[in-house]
Amino acid sequence: MFAVKQQLVRKNAATPSSPAVDERVATATGLSADFSMIPAHSKQCVDGHWNVEYDGCSLPKALGGLYGVDSDNPAGGKDTQFALRTPCASGGKACDCHDECYQTYPANKDECDSAMLRQMIATCQASAGSNDVKSECYRWAYRYYSLGLRTPISGQIFKQRQAQVKACQEQSAK
Secondary structure, three states, X not given: OHHHHHHHHHHOOOOOOOHHHHHHHHHHHOOOOOOOOOOOOOOOEEOOEEOOOOOOOXXXXXXXXXXXXXXOOOOOOOOOOOXXXXXXXHOOOHHXXXXXXXXXXXXXXXXXXXXXXXXXXXXXXXXXOOHHHHHHHHHHHHHHHHHHHOOHHHHHHHHHHHHHHHHHHHHHHO
């Protein structure tokens, strides 16, 4: 696993917070480089109760699109899915649990993001796929973490979701 992370670092010379990476993510998502046009997520507030929206590996969809892979299962293994679009308690995967975490108020972004990385790595470790599939799974886990979750747009999306859920909860308190 460490070797895969080192390969990623060498492959992606730009760091996640560098302008080059921010520009690639902005281009892939269709947003301006300063992320001034954050995509609006559908409102999930019903009678003051927030219903979690499971949208799969949402931001990495753009990354997956750049590489021509399924963003919910970029390694392509039979058991390397990062999202099933279902609740964690019902067998949801890393991106599903991440959706829940971002949509729970109050939440800690770093804890949500770290948990997602741990869950993706656990998926890769548990895979019965070949070494090539596992290697590709690890590569994508770190790619999603570094090029998806550790960027300014991810911080904006987190803040937006937290504000939506908080407003919903405040609505039920009235």
